[in-house]
Amino acid sequence: MVDLARDEHVARIERTALTVAEAENLSKVYRRGDEEVRAVDGISFRIDEGEFVAVVGPSGAGKSTLLQLLGGMDTPTSGNLRLAGRELSGMGDGELTRLRRGFVGFVFQHFGLVPTLTVAENVALPCLFSHCDSREAKSRVDSLLERVGLTQRRKHSPAHLSGGEMQRVAIARALVNSPKLLLADEPTGNLDSQTSARILELLHELNGDGLTVVVVTHNESLAAAAERRITLRDGKIVENAS
Ligand code: ADP
Numbered sequence: 001m002v003d004l005a006r007d008e009h010v011a012r013i014e015r016t017a018l019t020v021a022e023a024e025n026l027s028k029v030y031r032r033g034d035e036e037v038r039a040v041d042g043i044s045f046r047i048d049e050g051e052f053v054a055v056v057g058p059s060g061a062g063k064s065t066l067l068q069l070l071g072g073m074d075t076p077t078s079g080n081l082r083l084a085g086r087e088l089s090g091m092g093d094g095e096l097t098r099l100r101r102g103f104v105g106f107v108f109q110h111f112g113l114v115p116t117l118t119v120a121e122n123v124a125l126p127c128l129f130s131h132c133d134s135r136e137a138k139s140r141v142d143s144l145l146e147r148v149g150l151t152q153r154r155k156h157s158p159a160h161l162s163g164g165e166m167q168r169v170a171i172a173r174a175l176v177n178s179p180k181l182l183l184a185d186e187p188t189g190n191l192d193s194q195t196s197a198r199i200l201e202l203l204h205e206l207n208g209d210g211l212t213v214v215v216v217t218h219n220e221s222l223a224a225a226a227e228r229r230i231t232l233r234d235g236k237i238v239e240n241a242s
Contacts, residue, residue, distance in 0.1 A: 001235035007209045018049035020181050021070055021084065027133060027235075028065050039065040041235030042079065042227035048178065052207045052225035055216045061232040063216040064185055070214065071183050074101040084180065089112060101130050112167040113158040119169050120145065120154040127176045137176075144172040148202065164195035167232030175211075182206065184215040188222060200225060 028040040039062045048054055055063050068074040069081060070094050081088045083228070084103055088096065113122050116224055123144055124137040126160055143150045148168040158166055167187060184203070188196035192211060207213045231239035 011185045019047050020051075020083070020194050021047040022080075022082045023069075024080040024081075024211055026069065026081055028062075028074065028079050029077040030068060037160055038235045040069065041233070042078070042182055043232075043237045045237060045240060047181075047212060050207070050210055052204070052227045053215070053221040054218075055214060055232065056105070056218070056229055057232035057238075062235040063232055065235075066186050066232065067183050067214065067216050070181075071104045071106050072096050072161045073106070075232055101126060103180055105177070105179035106175050106183045107170050107182065107184040107187050108191040111158070111163075111170045111190075113166055113169060113173075115158055117153050118157060119150060119161070122174055124157065125176075126173060131175055140176050141172075144175055147175075148172045162195070163191050164198060167191065167195075167199050168202065171200045171206075173217060175206070179211075181212045181214065184213065184217075186216055186218065188217065188219045192236075197221070 003024060023046075024044050025042050026040055026044065027038065027042050030037040030039055040063070043066075055066060057063055065074065069076055070083075072083065076089070083099060086099065088099075091099070108186075114125070117125070120141050123141045127137040127140055128134075141154075143155055148166055148171060150165060150172070153161060153169075155167060158169065161169065167190075171182075171187075182203075184206070187203070188199050196219060203213055203215065203222075203227065215222060215226070223229055229239065230237055230242045
């Protein structure tokens, strides 16, 4: 009993030693005419390597804004945000873009695939933006398409895929630069329940391989299966529970 408790304690220390993202008093305020919208309102939290976190809450609670901040796609109005131990606020555009491309993968509800490119070209895109050579891109694309079960579809246009297949392409694309953190905004929002379950399974497999996953969701099974749930309301964290 004692040894088990000790092992668990040691495992916890090892896990928490690697912080992927850390926010302190983070806020994002939008202006709508004379009105101030506190989309994210002074929140603090930490996400450790290997965690699977669900961000939940009613519509307008600030979930997407928080995800955009975490992905370095939007800048906070105030507060601190560190990704991979590095403070984002002092970074120039070039440095931020490099960190975003290498450290973070993003998956959206509407997939965001480029309709004029094939499946393989879509997956390769972030790799090519990061100046990897075409041979390296091909090898990464091949292994990721195999991983998500879409090798046979590599030359297809996104328009010829089902919703679940499109989301798997989008996940492969998000992983092409081997990020440490995968951010997904309502990844099952456009999918039927069976397809959603398969996407959920894939996210769990990737998390099992060590990828840190943060997912904004209304999907109860997705939220319930997460290791930790951060609940937002009016831009504030009202629950942060494992
Ligand atoms: P959620 O993802 O939980 O639905 P959002 O993060 O999209 O919430 O939005 C939080 C609040 O911020 C909402 O009131 C929304 O209208 C507002 N908001 C989001 N983006 C903008 C923007 N670009 N300009 C003005 N207000 C915005």
